[in-house]
Amino acid sequence: MKRAIVLSIFTVCAAIPSSIGPSKGSLVIVGGGAVGPEIVDRFIALAGGKEAEFVWIPTAADGEPKVDPATTFLAKAGAAHVTVLHTRDPKVADTEDFVRPLRTARGVWFVGGRQWRLADSYLNTRTQRELNALLQRGGVIGGSSAGATILGSYMVRGAVSGNEVMMSPGHEVSLGFLRRSAIDQHLLTRHREKDLLQVIERHPELLGIGLDESTAIVVRGNHFEVIGKSKVAIYDPKYKPAPGVNRYYFLTPGTQFDLKKRRVVKGSGT
Numbered sequence: 001m002k003r004a005i006v007l008s009i010f011t012v013c014a015a016i017p018s019s020i021g022p023s024k025g026s027l028v029i030v031g032g033g034a035v036g037p038e039i040v041d042r043f044i045a046l047a048g049g050k051e052a053e054f055v056w057i058p059t060a061a062d063g064e065p066k067v068d069p070a071t072t073f074l075a076k077a078g079a080a081h082v083t084v085l086h087t088r089d090p091k092v093a094d095t096e097d098f099v100r101p102l103r104t105a106r107g108v109w110f111v112g113g114r115q116w117r118l119a120d121s122y123l124n125t126r127t128q129r130e131l132n133a134l135l136q137r138g139g140v141i142g143g144s145s146a147g148a149t150i151l152g153s154y155m156v157r158g159a160v161s162g163n164e165v166m167m168s169p170g171h172e173v174s175l176g177f178l179r180r181s182a183i184d185q186h187l188l189t190r191h192r193e194k195d196l197l198q199v200i201e202r203h204p205e206l207l208g209i210g211l212d213e214s215t216a217i218v219v220r221g222n223h224f225e226v227i228g229k230s231k232v233a234i235y236d237p238k239y240k241p242a243p244g245v246n247r248y249y250f251l252t253p254g255t256q257f258d259l260k261k262r263r264v265v266k267g268s269g270t
Contacts, residue, residue: 020179020207020259021219025135027177028142029151030228031185032112033213035144038227040077042218046140047107050078055085055105059121060113060146074109088117093125102130106139110147116158116171118150128175141177142216145185150174152183154206156199166195167202178219178259181207187233188212196235197247207262208235208248215253222260226251226267236262 021027028043044050056072058065069075069082083101092098102108108131110118122128131141143151151174157163158171174183182199184192187210196208211217215228226232231250234257241247251257255267 020181021222021224022135022177023221025138026140027151027219028140028216029148029178029183029209029211029219030142030144030216031148031187031211031213031230031232032145033186033189035073035216036214036228037077039214039216040073042216042227043107043109043140043142044074044077044079046218051080052106053081053083053101053104054079054107054109055083055101056109056111057085057118057147058111058113059086059088060115060117060150061111062113072109074107088121090121090123090125093122093127095126099126099130102127102134105134108134108139108141110141110143110150112143112145112147114160114163115146115149115155115174116160116168118146118175119155119158119171119173122175123173131175131177135177148185148211149183151177152181152209153179154182154199154203156182156184156196166199178209180205181209182235184208184210186213188230193233193246193248196233200235200237204237206237207259209233210235210248217257219259222258223265224257224259226253226255226257228253234262238262 026046054074058067067084075082153176155174156166159165159168200208210233212230215230217224233248235248250270256265258265
């Protein structure tokens with residue numbers, strides 16, 4: 001049954017308009033590693049500044065996370081109002097009491113760990129609906145590592161057994177803020193450059209986006225900009241390079257990319 005549900009979701013995704021990014025609000029999607037000040041500052045600014053209300057979601061982490069809001073990089077960067085929100089029970093995630101901090105938040109951050117924990121906790125709950133509502137009122141959602149992958153629509157590395165498995169039936173659906181996309185992370189640091197190829201071969205409606213560590217894409221509407229220290233790789237099934245050339249290409253910081261047309265609009269791809 002789960003497999004049938006997943007297939008129906010991707011059939012619908014293939015039929016929707018080519019708009020991919022959120023119609024309002026922003027996404028800050030980081031490939032893991034250190035989240036540098038240029039990324040942190042952009043995230044805080046998109047939320048409206050240091051006096052905005054932020055929510056920190058550590059659910060992907062191993063064990064039972066216990067986080068002091070004052071220890072988060074948001075608080076260390078000067079954010080005055082940070083609330084930690086966590087559950088691994090989707091029934092709790094579907095309650096009014098749980099989602100109350102999201103109703104006034106302007107920024108939400110998902111930390112790293114294992115993305116299947118986020119899916120199991122928040123898919124198809126009030127939490128997911130409130131996150132969509134936050135974007136609709138112009139807020140920003142960000143995440144790093146597992147918190148990056150969960151922001152796309154197809155969840156790579158979702159197997160409970162280990163993160164080497166790229167496609168795991170029953171754990172293939174992410175929160176879908178960046179539609180028709182599969183987002184991988186730690187790309188160059190962990191030598192994952194070729195791993196997304198199998199995903200776009202199986203699901204050619206998807207755009208594969210691989211982010212190296214300390215590197216982010218800032219998504220607004222159907223465009224994103226690369227910021228940070230390293231590179232972002234693009235895996236487009238329609239990209240047909242010459243024989244012997246990699247079937248993906250890299251974007252460097254400062255490059256802007258049109259998600260709808262799937263092409264560079266400023267800067268260059270290599």
